[in-house]
Amino acid sequence: MRSPLTTRDHQRLVGVHPDLVRVVERARLAVPFIVVEGLRSRERQAALVKAGASHTMNSRHLTGHAVDLAYWLDDGDGLPEAGEVRWDWPLARQLAAAMKTAAAAEGVALVWGGDWTSFPDGPHFELDRRSYP
Numbered sequence: 001m002r003s004p005l006t007t008r009d010h011q012r013l014v015g016v017h018p019d020l021v022r023v024v025e026r027a028r029l030a031v032p033f034i035v036v037e038g039l040r041s042r043e044r045q046a047a048l049v050k051a052g053a054s055h056t057m058n059s060r061h062l063t064g065h066a067v068d069l070a071y072w073l074d075d076g077d078g079l080p081e082a083g084e085v086r087w088d089w090p091l092a093r094q095l096a097a098a099m100k101t102a103a104a105a106e107g108v109a110l111v112w113g114g115d116w117t118s119f120p121d122g123p124h125f126e127l128d129r130r131s132y133p
C-alpha cells in the first residue's frame with residue numbers, strides 16, 4: 001500500500017517509534033493532516049521550554065515517542081501552504097478522533113495532549129508511558 005503521507009511528513013517521522021508511525025499513517029487515511037514534528041533534540045526542547053511552548057524537558061519527543069500534527073486543508077497541490085494548516089480546536093478534535101481510532105485498530109496505547117487538563121496540547125500525540133516506557 002502506498003503511504004498517504006507526503007515525503008515531507010516521512011522526513012519528519014524519522015526516528016519516531018514504528019508503532020506511532022503506523023498509527024499516523026492509518027489516521028491519515030481518514031483525516032487530512034501534516035506532521036509538524038517528531039523526534040526532537042534536547043536543544044530544540046530547551047528552546048521550546050524557554051519560549052513557553054512546552055513545560056518539560058522530559059518530553060516524549062526526545063525519545064521518538066511523540067508527534068505533533070496539524071489539520072491540513074489541502075488546496076489540491078499536495079503542498080502545505082499558508083492558510084491551509086489549521087490549529088483550531090474543532091479540527092484538532094477531528095484529527096484526535098482519527099488518531100484514537102487508528103491507535104485502537106493497531107493495538108497501540110496512545111495519549112492525546114488535547115485531553116490534558118493542566119496544559120492542553122491539541123497537536124500532540126504520544127505513546128502511553130505505561131505501555132511504552
